[in-house]
Amino acid sequence: MVYVGIDLHRKTSHVAAFDEEGLELLSRRVTNDPEALCAIFAELGGEAKVALEAAFGWEWLADLLEAEGIELHLAHPRHTKAIAAARVKTDAVDARTLAHLLRADLLPEAYIAPRELRELRELLRHHIGLTRLRTALKNRVHGLLARQGVQHGRAELFGPEGRTFLGELSLPPPTRRRLESLLALIADFDRELQAVKREIRACAKDDPRVDVLTQIPGVGLFIALLVIAEVGDVTRFPSARHLASWSGLTPRVRNSGERVRLGSISHQGSGHLRWGLVQAAQTAVRAEGPLKTTYERIKHRRGSKVAKVAVAREILTLCYYGLRDGKIRRLDAAAARANSGLAMASSGGPIG
Numbered sequence: 001m002v003y004v005g006i007d008l009h010r011k012t013s014h015v016a017a018f019d020e021e022g023l024e025l026l027s028r029r030v031t032n033d034p035e036a037l038c039a040i041f042a043e044l045g046g047e048a049k050v051a052l053e054a055a056f057g058w059e060w061l062a063d064l065l066e067a068e069g070i071e072l073h074l075a076h077p078r079h080t081k082a083i084a085a086a087r088v089k090t091d092a093v094d095a096r097t098l099a100h101l102l103r104a105d106l107l108p109e110a111y112i113a114p115r116e117l118r119e120l121r122e123l124l125r126h127h128i129g130l131t132r133l134r135t136a137l138k139n140r141v142h143g144l145l146a147r148q149g150v151q152h153g154r155a156e157l158f159g160p161e162g163r164t165f166l167g168e169l170s171l172p173p174p175t176r177r178r179l180e181s182l183l184a185l186i187a188d189f190d191r192e193l194q195a196v197k198r199e200i201r202a203c204a205k206d207d208p209r210v211d212v213l214t215q216i217p218g219v220g221l222f223i224a225l226l227v228i229a230e231v232g233d234v235t236r237f238p239s240a241r242h243l244a245s246w247s248g249l250t251p252r253v254r255n256s257g258e259r260v261r262l263g264s265i266s267h268q269g270s271g272h273l274r275w276g277l278v279q280a281a282q283t284a285v286r287a288e289g290p291l292k293t294t295y296e297r298i299k300h301r302r303g304s305k306v307a308k309v310a311v312a313r314e315i316l317t318l319c320y321y322g323l324r325d326g327k328i329r330r331l332d333a334a335a336a337r338a339n340s341g342l343a344m345a346s347s348g349g350p351i352g
Contacts (some may be wrong), residue, residue, distance in 0.1 A: 005098030016095035079108035218284030277312035
């Protein structure tokens with residue numbers, strides 16, 4: 001068995017390889033070219049395991065190693081203390097450290113989602129990115145009108161009636177050109193978003209888990225797919241509490257002696273997942289039910305922001321059981337669990 005560590009960068013990478021006794025076989029910098037990397041593995045010969053840190057742009061190398069039948073272990077960058085705390089830190093040292101940790105079975109590993117799941121993530125994140133860019137353009141239109149002193153008083157400025165209103169405005173020629181440019185760009189984003197939405201609906205149609213998750217208040221087709229894509233294999237989490245901790249919806253804890261300090265949520269894990277769950281919570285609390293009851297109770301004590309995060313965690317808990325069991329637990333049971341600990345979770349404590 002050959003143990004390989006790769007310190008990946010944008011254009012080049014450093015590769016270090018050791019045998020089972022810890023003897024260094026090679027340490028070499030290579031360009032990020034599939035043929036060059038495959039040549040190294042051919043030179044090493046025999047069965048190999050590769051340790052790769054989950055840095056920016058690691059997916060292409062994971063696909064390459066999978067195609068070559070090479071076993072990949074993805075190192076969790078936050079937990080690889082041996083690299084972060086090294087007195088001498090170079091690409092060669094980092095690659096050797098990854099290989100040694102893999103050889104000693106001490107590598108803190110991150111989850112490697114299957115290629116199909118990574119493609120779904122990219123599709124959903126592409127939709128989120130396009131939506132945010134379109135929102136930025138709409139905000140520029142609002143700013144342009146404000147600078148001209150235009151008071152429109154319309155809830156929807158970019159619908160058919162709003163477009164008619166904008167077309168009839170009397171504006172200076174330079175301002176009119178900028179407005180038309182912004183409106184044309186918004187129309188382009190609208191067209192692209194419609195195409196992406198068709199892809200998302202096609203993905204949801206073929207996934208039975210979507211039907212389960214959309215039974216949860218506030219969870220629509222998009223949020224259901226987002227949870228599926230970001231969480232991946234739910235069985236890797238022993239409990240809903242572990243999933244909430246991974247998602248960054250649990251508080252930071254500082255414990256020294258008899259003193260325990262509870263902070264804000266950790267914000268670790270997927271930011272896209274947290275954003276989606278908070279969006280779901282904002283929708284869920286508008287309808288009567290256990291989630292709204294939980295929201296109102298925590299809002300009275302801790303404020304609306306903390307309450308929304310608490311409801312977002314409760315929705316994630318329901319998603320966990322939905323993905324694990326193929327059905328949604330009763331919401332009244334969820335509310336009872338919330339009463340016993342969710343308020344603590346929103347401000348610092350664990351829930352059962």
